Amino acid sequence: MNQCDYKISIAGENSIIIYFGDRACDKNAALIADTVNKLKISIGRFIIDYIPSYASLLVIYDPISTDHDLIKMEIEKSLKNLVFTEPISDGILVELPVYYSSESGPDLHNLSKTVGLSTREIIELHQSIDYRVYAMGFAPGFAYLGEVDRRIAAPRQDTPRLKVPAGSVAIADRQTAVYPCQSPGGWNLIGLCPKTMFDAAKTPPTPIQVGDRVRFRQVTRREYIALGGEI
Amino acid sequence: MKSGFKVIKAGILSLLQDGGRFGYSHLGLCSGGPMDKEAFRWSNRLCSNPENSGVIEVSVGGLVMEAQCSCCIALTGADIPMHINRNWAAPWQTHLIESGDRVELGYARSGMRGYLAVSGGFRCEKIFGSMSTVPRDKLGGSRQDGSAIQVGEVLSCPTLQTLPQRYKLSEEVRPVRPQGNAKLRVVLGYQHETFDLDKKQLFFASEYTLTKDSDRTGCRLKGPAIMSNVGGIFSEGICHGAIQFPPDGQPIVLMCDRPTIGGYPKLGSVFSRDMDKLGQLAHGGKVTFDTIDIETARLALLSHEEEFLAIKPEPAEL
Numbered sequence: 001m002n003q004c005d006y007k008i009s010i011a012g013e014n015s016i017i018i019y020f021g022d023r024a025c026d027k028n029a030a031l032i033a034d035t036v037n038k039l040k041i042s043i044g045r046f047i048i049d050y051i052p053s054y055a056s057l058l059v060i061y062d063p064i065s066t067d068h069d070l071i072k073m074e075i076e077k078s079l080k081n082l083v084f085t086e087p088i089s090d091g092i093l094v095e096l097p098v099y100y101s102s103e104s105g106p107d108l109h110n111l112s113k114t115v116g117l118s119t120r121e122i123i124e125l126h127q128s129i130d131y132r133v134y135a136m137g138f139a140p141g142f143a144y145l146g147e148v149d150r151r152i153a154a155p156r157q158d159t160p161r162l163k164v165p166a167g168s169v170a171i172a173d174r175q176t177a178v179y180p181c182q183s184p185g186g187w188n189l190i191g192l193c194p195k196t197m198f199d200a201a202k203t204p205p206t207p208i209q210v211g212d213r214v215r216f217r218q219v220t221r222r223e224y225i226a227l228g229g230e231i
Numbered sequence: 232m233k234s235g236f237k238v239i240k241a242g243i244l245s246l247l248q249d250g251g252r253f254g255y256s257h258l259g260l261c262s263g264g265p266m267d268k269e270a271f272r273w274s275n276r277l278c279s280n281p282e283n284s285g286v287i288e289v290s291v292g293g294l295v296m297e298a299q300c301s302c303c304i305a306l307t308g309a310d311i312p313m314h315i316n317r318n319w320a321a322p323w324q325t326h327l328i329e330s331g332d333r334v335e336l337g338y339a340r341s342g343m344r345g346y347l348a349v350s351g352g353f354r355c356e357k358i359f360g361s362m363s364t365v366p367r368d369k370l371g372g373s374r375q376d377g378s379a380i381q382v383g384e385v386l387s388c389p390t391l392q393t394l395p396q397r398y399k400l401s402e403e404v405r406p407v408r409p410q411g412n413a414k415l416r417v418v419l420g421y422q423h424e425t426f427d428l429d430k431k432q433l434f435f436a437s438e439y440t441l442t443k444d445s446d447r448t449g450c451r452l453k454g455p456a457i458m459s460n461v462g463g464i465f466s467e468g469i470c471h472g473a474i475q476f477p478p479d480g481q482p483i484v485l486m487c488d489r490p491t492i493g494g495y496p497k498l499g500s501v502f503s504r505d506m507d508k509l510g511q512l513a514h515g516g517k518v519t520f521d522t523i524d525i526e527t528a529r530l531a532l533l534s535h536e537e538e539f540l541a542i543k544p545e546p547a548e549l
Contacts, residue, residue, distance in 0.1 A: 009420055009421060010419070010420035010421075011420050011421055011468070011470045011473065011499075011500060012418055012470040012471070012472055012473060012500030012501075012503075013418045013500065013502055013503060013525055013528040013529065013532070014470065014471075014503065015468075015470035017420075017468065024465065048253050048254070049253055049254060049255075049256035049257070049262075050257050051257055051467075051468025051469075051491055052257060052468075053465065053466055053467045053492050054466060054467070055465050055467075056467040056468065057468070058467065058468025058469070058470060060468075060470055063529055063532055064532065064533065067526075067529050068525050068526075068529070135466060135492055136257060136258050136259040136491075136492075137468075137490060137491040138490050138491075138492065139259055140258060140259045140260050140368050141258060142259050144466065198258075200358055200359070200375070204258075
């Protein structure tokens with residue numbers, strides 16, 4: 001059992017950021033999730049938005065009805081007795097099907113050359129870990145998952161693509177993600193996932209939430225199309 | 232026929248905006264909303280609308296519409312000439328509109344964004360609690376898909392039931408917007424300790440130029456490069472007004488349509504009252520920075536709010 005170390009900083013006139021150390025790990029993910037829940041109860045009425053990320057939590061509040069000192073005090077109070085034992089919530093485990101191939105993942109071949117592993121080995125290593133959803137941002141429903149095996153970590157493309165297809169499964173450094181919609185992007189594309197990652201008509205609009213876990217499962221081209229995927 | 236305005240010319244970039252989309256940042260949805268909040272609020276007040284009603288944010292100008300119902304309109308923000316049936320119509324004033332009237336906006340002589348409000352507010356189906364149009368999120372607007380106002384569409388608004396009060400806001404009490412240069416106050420925060428003192432001094436002593444790559448996502452500035460002692464950070468939440476420094480050292484101020492998280496070091500955030508000024512600065516405009524501590528910023532915000540509510544617009548003659 002260890003005491004939670006954190007640092008609170010000003011972000012702006014209406015926002016505070018809490019840093020939970022300098023690592024992306026299950027412990028920090030759980031602490032951040034617990035903190036959000038606590039703050040919703042204690043100062044939820046002043047809060048406009050929360051943005052959890054790898055090792056931090058941004059809290060945006062209404063500066064007319066409250067002020068920095070009060071929010072900071074309430075955060076300190078909430079965190080004071082936050083002693084990390086084990087994750088209170090481990091999130092749900094969501095399985096995402098992926099059609100890995102050069103056709104669906106145009107960077108798979110280059111990645112293989114970069115990291116010195118066969119495409120088969122890359123595909124196996126990518127499926128070997130239950131990833132944590134650390135953050136959502138960049139675009140609606142874009143979930144930052146971590147961390148991939150060091151052996152398949154690779155830097156972003158020098159020149160980002162103007163159009164990355166929706167559903168693209170990609171790696172950047174030790175992060176992996178599924179592009180929820182077509183957008184520009186510089187990550188290394190290794191496959192396609194047929195699952196809709198952001199649907200405004202659904203509640204919740206995303207199949208995964210920050211704090212959940214994701215496991216990728218390889219499917220064939222035929223299965224990918226049967227699941228609604230498009231090439 | 233649907234009650235509203237038929238769009239004859241869409242203009243450079245005309246977007247439906249209400250107060251913004253809040254409560255969904257954790258899913259990656261940015262707030263959107265008006266780039267000049269005070270001008271936005273005045274446009275609604277002049278039409279006796281509730282706060283945060285839907286208006287059109289007209290970038291630069293060029294919007295032409297034909298009324299299909301009787302209503303009131305008011306234009307605030309950038310200095311954009313407006314004509315109703317070819318007669319000049321004063322900005323910052325309520326105007327009565329009859330079905331068939333043609334409302335024509337010219338191009339901004341100063342400022343960047345005008346706010347055109349209508350009595351009862353423009354209406355469309357909201358998405359995630361807001362009609363704010365965010366092209367980068369593909370959310371909001373009349374089609375809920377983040378697309379701008381288009382030629383031929385009819386923007387819905389209620390038909391006037393009773394003759395409302397009409398107002399005008401005299402020039403002395405209108406918000407002052409920069410003509411070519413803006414001084415922005417900064418609340419230091421985030422990674423400001425990772426910038427050496429001489430770098431900070433250089434930043435606050437220098438003049439930056441607003442580049443043409445600036446938009447509702449971010450204002451990209453050009454001037455002396457300021458580097459943090461850390462190259463990148465773990466991606467973290469970005470608030471409205473945050474000033475980030477990519478590796479080239481050229482500051483970017485994050486605006487209404489900013490990405491919700493990012494990994495560049497930040498010095499702090501521009502005070503919200505000054506974000507309105509930045510939202511009206513044209514490309515090529517000059518920007519300088521000054522610091523403001525968080526207590527002073529809040530007091531300035533509260534006293535401004537009090538003043539804003541205390542100003543009573545005068546009745547406009549017929």
